[in-house]
Amino acid sequence: MNTHSIYYAAKFLISAGSLDQAPLDQGFEVAFIGRSNSGKSSAINALCNQNKLCRTSKTPGRTQLLNFFQLDTNKRLVDLPGYGYAKAPASEQIAWQQCITDYLTNRTCLRGLILLMDIRHPLTEYDVNLIKWSLNKNIVVYVLLTKADKLNRGPALMQLRTVQQQLNKYPNVTGLQIFSALKRQGIEQVYLILNRWFEFSF
Numbered sequence: 001m002n003t004h005s006i007y008y009a010a011k012f013l014i015s016a017g018s019l020d021q022a023p024l025d026q027g028f029e030v031a032f033i034g035r036s037n038s039g040k041s042s043a044i045n046a047l048c049n050q051n052k053l054c055r056t057s058k059t060p061g062r063t064q065l066l067n068f069f070q071l072d073t074n075k076r077l078v079d080l081p082g083y084g085y086a087k088a089p090a091s092e093q094i095a096w097q098q099c100i101t102d103y104l105t106n107r108t109c110l111r112g113l114i115l116l117m118d119i120r121h122p123l124t125e126y127d128v129n130l131i132k133w134s135l136n137k138n139i140v141v142y143v144l145l146t147k148a149d150k151l152n153r154g155p156a157l158m159q160l161r162t163v164q165q166q167l168n169k170y171p172n173v174t175g176l177q178i179f180s181a182l183k184r185q186g187i188e189q190v191y192l193i194l195n196r197w198f199e200f201s202f
């Protein structure tokens with residue numbers, strides 16, 4: 001089996017409203033996190049080469065559940081609820097925050113977080129808080145600057161460098177890259193990270 005076929009074979013497992021509905025805390029998980037509309041669902045779909053695995057939406061703030069996707073019996077990808085959708089009622093925002101906090105604090109099979117930020121709007125207050133919080137919890141973070149096709153190559157690379165400089169002070173951020181689900185740009189780099197975290201060896 002090669003790298004890609006493992007991800008291409010991903011299957012939707014379950015949506016959980018809270019951690020007690022999640023699959024057993026065994027094996028390995030890599031979770032995708034970011035603001036609503038940052039491109040999480042599109043990234044998971046691109047990596048798994050499936051259009052409808054993860055519902056993508058033009059309406060931000062609609063993915064309110066922890067969505068689990070199974071790669072094999074003990075490896076999963078997780079789409080975490082998007083944060084920071086200003087139009088969502090405060091009560092919903094608090095509920096999402098609690099759900100994410102609970103997952104990040106208690107999920108022992110979590111190997112790392114893929115943090116997605118729209119390349120045009122990186123490092124919002126939410127993103128920075130999440131990185132600081134993860135540092136405190138010893139959670140490693142790898143950053144994707146998404147929707148890179150929206151910028152020309154020069155400005156995209158400049159943005160990469162700027163964000164890199166700002167993230168240097170967070171040792172739990174193990175790397176960052178440009179990514180476009182639409183163009184499948186940067187996808188091979190992401191497989192390398194996931195393979196490392198899942199301890200796949202080929």
Ligand code: GDP
Pocket residue numbers: 034035036037038039040041042043055056057058060061063082146147148149150179180181182183
């Ligand atoms: P999520 O809320 O973080 O899961 O974000 P989605 O994956 O649903 O994406 C939000 C919006 O951004 C949708 O309209 C997607 O079509 C769009 N989008 C996601 N990735 C890309 C990309 O790589 N390029 C472009 N141009 N649009 C994207």
